[in-house]
Amino acid sequence: MIALTFVASIMILFVTILQYREEAEDYHKKRLLRKEKAVKAHINSILENTSYEVKTEKLKYIFKVNGNMRGLSSISELSRIHKMPINLYDLNGNLIVSSLWQFKNNQHDSVRHLSPGILTAIDKSPNKRYVIKHNGKEGEYQSSFTYIYDKKFKPIAILNLPYLADSTFYKKELEEFLKNLATIYLIMFILAIFISYLLSRYITKSLNTVNHMLRQTSFSKENQKIILKNPNDEINQLIESYNQMVDKLEESAKKLAQTEREEAWRNMARQVAHEIKNPLTPMRLNIQSFQMTFDPDDPDIKQKFNDFSQMLIEQIDLMSKIASAFSDFAKMPQAQLLQNDLVAVVSSVLKLYDPRQVKFVSNKDQISFHFDKSQMQRVITNLVKNALQSVPDGREPDILVSIKDLNDKIIISVTDNGSGIPVEYQSRIFEPKFTTKSSGMGLGLAIVRKIVENHNGKIYFKTHQGEGTTFIIEFDKNYN
Numbered sequence: 242m243i244a245l246t247f248v249a250s251i252m253i254l255f256v257t258i259l260q261y262r263e264e265a266e267d268y269h270k271k272r273l274l275r276k277e278k279a280v281k282a283h284i285n286s287i288l289e290n291t292s293y294e295v296k297t298e299k300l301k302y303i304f305k306v307n308g309n310m311r312g313l314s315s316i317s318e319l320s321r322i323h324k325m326p327i328n329l330y331d332l333n334g335n336l337i338v339s340s341l342w343q344f345k346n347n348q349h350d351s352v353r354h355l356s357p358g359i360l361t362a363i364d365k366s367p368n369k370r371y372v373i374k375h376n377g378k379e380g381e382y383q384s385s386f387t388y389i390y391d392k393k394f395k396p397i398a399i400l401n402l403p404y405l406a407d408s409t410f411y412k413k414e415l416e417e418f419l420k421n422l423a424t425i426y427l428i429m430f431i432l433a434i435f436i437s438y439l440l441s442r443y444i445t446k447s448l449n450t451v452n453h454m455l456r457q458t459s460f461s462k463e464n465q466k467i468i469l470k471n472p473n474d475e476i477n478q479l480i481e482s483y484n485q486m487v488d489k490l491e492e493s494a495k496k497l498a499q500t501e502r503e504e505a506w507r508n509m510a511r512q513v514a515h516e517i518k519n520p521l522t523p524m525r526l527n528i529q530s531f532q533m534t535f536d537p538d539d540p541d542i543k544q545k546f547n548d549f550s551q552m553l554i555e556q557i558d559l560m561s562k563i564a565s566a567f568s569d570f571a572k573m574p575q576a577q578l579l580q581n582d583l584v585a586v587v588s589s590v591l592k593l594y595d596p597r598q599v600k601f602v603s604n605k606d607q608i609s610f611h612f613d614k615s616q617m618q619r620v621i622t623n624l625v626k627n628a629l630q631s632v633p634d635g636r637e638p639d640i641l642v643s644i645k646d647l648n649d650k651i652i653i654s655v656t657d658n659g660s661g662i663p664v665e666y667q668s669r670i671f672e673p674k675f676t677t678k679s680s681g682m683g684l685g686l687a688i689v690r691k692i693v694e695n696h697n698g699k700i701y702f703k704t705h706q707g708e709g710t711t712f713i714i715e716f717d718k719n720y721n
Contacts, residue, residue, distance in 0.1 A: 250426040269406040328401035578611040598638040623685040624655040631659030656711040662704040
């Protein structure tokens, strides 16, 4: 509405100015033509009553500058009567007589002699009349040129009437009109703003509610339906569509959650079976071998039995570790968020490593916030262990653990000088059971991410092939 009002006012202003200009131009054009006819009629009357022979060379005597005793035929008297300058030229464009006294002795060449172009234009004009326009200090000038005829309609002179197109009246009228128009449109503009504000408040009140609910909509939580009193038809349709979407979203979320749980358990079962099967195979082979080679009379039978028992114990311990690892991942204990010093906790963990290989920096000596001490130690241990294992053989490990306490965040970063993470593995690096190493179960980074998320944080990485990887953890202080 505001835009339409503004555009309409500009268009009306533009059209009004054009209209006034056209009216002023048309008025001066007609006025010059009327004066020209009146002057020609007056001149023809003088020529009919003169005692001189009506010829070009006699016109300077007929139309004297000062006139005769009565002054009826003087060029100055004609100018006074018709209230405009009058010039008479012969057919060759030479000035015969003029009402402008200053031209008597010191005339400009363009006034004393008409240009050939003007003479040609008059002659070629259908009505033997030619008008030129030019702008001067006082405004726009129009100058008309037309023939004066004798009794036999033979041209004997050229009449020139310089005319000042005084548009002062029209300019005042235009200014007055524009002032009134501006006042009216200013009032309309203010009303348009006020009405637009009321309409927008009425229309967007319901839309803001819908917008707020849409922003709050999440696939991971139960979403509330929208209930509004007396919404209009369009908003009501939108609300109904949203409520239907919430129902479908909730149904889809339940199905997806069920599918994800089933798939997760299937994957976990396959992985547990695979990890347990690995030590069972050598155990079976060793038992079969011991069974076939068992000899009670063998003098070394006791040593062989001890070696066999030790192998079984190691494999059983390995299966126990596997079961414990999967149990820890499947049932992560609830984080005990207590006020602790992060710098002290990280420092205590890193004392277990060679300080030449693992370095530690912090921008503050003490950084306190709420976190689970044991779980945070586990995070640092897993990240440092992965960093050391990522360094290829023949390269000295150079691991940097850094902590930064910023205004609203706490950032922990672990940077290594390893081989980097290949592009094809980057999207799966935090998946359970995924590993690029020849040993291990691929649960370390999955456990780290779960612990970080339990602390309302986030973890991500930056890697460069052949140069190393940086794992970054961010904790938001506002959640503490």
